[in-house]
Amino acid sequence: MLVLVGLGLASEKDLTIQGIEALNACTEVYLEAYTGSAPDLDIQKLERTIGKTVALLGRGEVESTLLIELAKKKRVGLIVVGDPLCATTHEDLQLEARAAKIGVRVIHNASILSAIGEVGLQMYKFGKTISIPFWQDTFKPTSFLDILEQNRSIDAHTLVLLDLDVAKNTFMQVSEALERLLLDKRVTHKTKIVVVSRLGSAHQKIVYAPISVLMKKRFIGPNALIIPGTLHFREEESLEAWA
Amino acid sequence: MLVLVGLGLASEKDLTIQGIEALNACTEVYLEAYTGSAPDLDIQKLERTIGKTVALLGRGEVESTLLIELAKKKRVGLIVVGDPLCATTHEDLQLEARAAKIGVRVIHNASILSAIGEVGLQMYKFGKTISIPFWQDTFKPTSFLDILEQNRSIDAHTLVLLDLDVAKNTFMQVSEALERLLLDKRVTHKTKIVVVSRLGSAHQKIVYAPISVLMKKRFIGPNALIIPGTLHFREEESLEAWA
Numbered sequence: 001m002l003v004l005v006g007l008g009l010a011s012e013k014d015l016t017i018q019g020i021e022a023l024n025a026c027t028e029v030y031l032e033a034y035t036g037s038a039p040d041l042d043i044q045k046l047e048r049t050i051g052k053t054v055a056l057l058g059r060g061e062v063e064s065t066l067l068i069e070l071a072k073k074k075r076v077g078l079i080v081v082g083d084p085l086c087a088t089t090h091e092d093l094q095l096e097a098r099a100a101k102i103g104v105r106v107i108h109n110a111s112i113l114s115a116i117g118e119v120g121l122q123m124y125k126f127g128k129t130i131s132i133p134f135w136q137d138t139f140k141p142t143s144f145l146d147i148l149e150q151n152r153s154i155d156a157h158t159l160v161l162l163d164l165d166v167a168k169n170t171f172m173q174v175s176e177a178l179e180r181l182l183l184d185k186r187v188t189h190k191t192k193i194v195v196v197s198r199l200g201s202a203h204q205k206i207v208y209a210p211i212s213v214l215m216k217k218r219f220i221g222p223n224a225l226i227i228p229g230t231l232h233f234r235e236e237e238s239l240e241a242w243a
Numbered sequence: 244m245l246v247l248v249g250l251g252l253a254s255e256k257d258l259t260i261q262g263i264e265a266l267n268a269c270t271e272v273y274l275e276a277y278t279g280s281a282p283d284l285d286i287q288k289l290e291r292t293i294g295k296t297v298a299l300l301g302r303g304e305v306e307s308t309l310l311i312e313l314a315k316k317k318r319v320g321l322i323v324v325g326d327p328l329c330a331t332t333h334e335d336l337q338l339e340a341r342a343a344k345i346g347v348r349v350i351h352n353a354s355i356l357s358a359i360g361e362v363g364l365q366m367y368k369f370g371k372t373i374s375i376p377f378w379q380d381t382f383k384p385t386s387f388l389d390i391l392e393q394n395r396s397i398d399a400h401t402l403v404l405l406d407l408d409v410a411k412n413t414f415m416q417v418s419e420a421l422e423r424l425l426l427d428k429r430v431t432h433k434t435k436i437v438v439v440s441r442l443g444s445a446h447q448k449i450v451y452a453p454i455s456v457l458m459k460k461r462f463i464g465p466n467a468l469i470i471p472g473t474l475h476f477r478e479e480e481s482l483e484a485w486a
Contacts, residue, residue: 009351013261016251083353085360095480108252108358108443110326110351113366117328118349123356128399129367154393156371200351237338
């Protein structure tokens with residue numbers, strides 16, 4: 001049995017009662033630590049909360065057959081930051097478990113995909129979500145710009161997730177992401193966008209300003225951006241609170 | 244002080260530790276009972292969980308100045324099904340509180356907007372969200388069809404939320420929503436879509452089938468639909484599990 005439990009946005013206090021009970025009933029508990037990062041998480045407090053020791057799993061281990069093999073014999077819990085099935089990694093894990101005739105239980109929690117409503121933009125006006133990956137020497141993808149153009153064609157807001165390397169405790173800097181966005185001909189230094197830092201944590205920060213201003217600010221990750229479409233006056237009013 | 248607490252999808256067991264502590268610290272606690280419905284919620288268990296009595300609020304009360312007036316003097320908690328700021332009602336409430344210089348705290352939780360990942364479609368490929376409202380004798384809106392066409396133009400998946408009348412404990416029937424969708428020239432009885440019933444509850448049900456088949460099935464609400472865009476083979480594989 002494989003139990004996928006959403007941790008929510010920031011800390012062990014974001015676990016649900018259902019999540020805590022489900023993890024407590026597992027034989028072994030792992031924390032997936034590469035698709036997301038909870039800024040206020042304290043592993044020892046997490047262990048006390050669920051009454052189990054928690055082992056961290058990196059990318060290689062999550063994408064190996066480790067969890068599936070364990071789940072054939074034991075009740076294995078995997079804690080995932082956010083809501084468990086928002087990343088393709090965990091979708092794949094669910095498919096593999098099913099193929100191996102292993103039962104899967106999912107316990108949902110808050111995700112940036114809905115919590116972003118906190119900035120005051122209407123959720124039903126968001127289009128496709130963009131991820132900006134770290135550029136490598138030989139791989140400098142720009143396909144996220146095509147998605148931005150698609151969203152613009154239907155006047156949708158765009159949520160932009162920035163890459164992270166949890167193993168190295170490194171988040172893409174906001175300035176780096178802004179530089180990538182400026183590759184889009186219709187984005188300029190005057191374009192006003194929203195930066196959301198450490199959403200749902202004690203140190204949450206939201207800023208709405210032109211890119212030229214945002215470039216000069218320091219943000220501590222994890223960060224996300226929103227490129228708004230046309231604003232309803234209520235949305236405009238909400239965003240001005242973060243100006 | 245106004246504290247907006249997400250209940251999550253289905254029952255009082257979906258509350259987070261943070262949510263329970265914040266509600267326990269409130270002078271008065273209300274449950275907003277018209278924008279959403281938690282299928283497994285037991286109000287008495289909820290009251291025991293948070294150590295407070297809970298009063299239900301209908302639409303008229305939430306949209307009146309009641310909460311704002313109370314929050315000027317007391318610490319008022321409002322429990323909202325799902326994630327608190329996904330409905331414009333609560334965005335407006337947040338704006339009014341700010342205008343009245345009342346502090347607002349938001350505690351996030353699972354929402355259908357991210358939990359829908361459970362069906363196995365990639366979350367970043369969803370476009371704008373559609374709501375189908377009940378038709379009245381004199382008001383038969385079809386603007387949701389325009390949004391569907393927009394999402395189709397960028398090959399996005401579309402999440403369709405169905406209207407509900409919590410006061411009357413009435414959910415729009417899936418068959419009624421399907422009839423509305425058939426008004427779209429590019430939707431036919433052969434079009435395969437996904438129905439999701441009572442997501443996150445003990446009686447969750449997911450079905451992927453042509454509209455002609457779905458028309459004959461009975462679903463107990465709350466229900467949502469997904470009209471998929473072009474499927475990646477992994478997504479196809481996931482959906483076939485619900486066929």
